[in-house]
Amino acid sequence: MLSLNIIGAGRVGKSLGRLFCHHHVFQIAQVFNLSSASNQAALAFIGEGQAVNDIAKVNSSDITLLAVPDDAFALAIAQLITAGALKPQTILFHCSGSKSSKDLLRLCPNLEHLQIQLASIHPVRSFADPDEVCSDFAGTICSVEGSPQALAILNPAFTSIGARLVNIDSENKLLYHAASVFASNYLVTLMDTAIATYVAAGVEEKLAQQMAQSLASKTLENVFKFGTSKALTGPIKRGDQQTVQEQAATVQTWDADQGALYQAFIQPTIKLAKR
Missing domain, CATH: 3.40.50.720 (NAD(P)-binding Rossmann-like Domain)
Incomplete structure (x- = not known):
């Protein structure tokens, strides 16, 4: 051996x-x-x-x-x-x-x-x-x-x-690993942000965790059952751009870093909705 x-x-x-x-x-x-x-x-x-x-x-x-x-x-x-x-x-x-x-x-x-x-x-x-x-x-x-x-x-x-x-391919390791970071590491960060935002809105932390878990678990299930385009819901999917911009401003006022994160997701999600 x-x-x-x-x-x-x-x-x-x-x-x-x-x-x-x-x-x-x-x-x-x-x-x-x-x-x-x-x-x-x-x-x-x-x-x-x-x-x-x-x-x-x-x-x-x-x-x-x-x-x-x-x-x-x-x-x-x-x-x-x-x-x-x-x-x-x-x-x-x-x-x-x-x-x-x-x-x-x-x-x-x-x-x-x-x-x-x-x-x-x-x-x-x-x-x-x-x-x-x-x-x-x-x-x-x-x-x-x-x-x-x-x-x-x-x-x-x-x-x-x-x-x-x-x-x-060894030449693609960094790009390949970035996919894993999106699917795992940044997903954890995103859930942390979601829970913190619920709490900032007045929801008790334990309940905030349950709310995030319920929504995220079903969303991921839909992603891998129907594909990303069909799994997408929410204001961008509905075309409610005024709501999106008002929400972005509200999050930015609460926390600048979280506001920047919210803003960063808008254009990629618009492109996904168009698909």
Whole structure:
């Protein structure tokens, strides 16, 4: 069984670690986190592995999962190379939606000299609750790109834990990830704004959450049942432009940032309504 090091066992790293361990896909070798407490928690969650708190003490493995924040990639890779933890022909992959395997080469050209096989595999789902991720990972769409040698190992590994694989062009990773940001991150921000606006209008917060949940849940259901054009309702769909402008001004008076957000949605929604 091939060995796997996990560099940064946060929600994504430890979730994949547990899935690989429980499905007997890889042997979890070393797990690196900065603090002993987070390392022990990660190992308890994964069920296997050796804790390492100093990246300079990481040993080489067949495969390395880089699960640190994107901005920390260059430093972490440089430290792993210095430590001798990345041997020629081994595999290094990450799960960032916005970075590609080619981005790793741009950040650390030495990876090509070392003949490290690179890939990125991005699970298209939220990792807010690792327990839930591990219990229902089957069917999760994962976007993959990288060297043929790396994907020859990683594709069947992810298939073994239930992933649905979709190939993506490395040059389109940023645009691809922007779609995920719209569908997930900004959706959360939008719901936060909706709840805050209800509260500003005098609705009690718990009730505001229920109102937003009821409306948003049914709207999303309609989006994926009928398509975006048919799911759209409201004043723009009805052509009530005066109402829209009065509402935009009211929101702007209440909160400038939320007013700007409301205004930003008007023209895209007009275009959608015309479709």
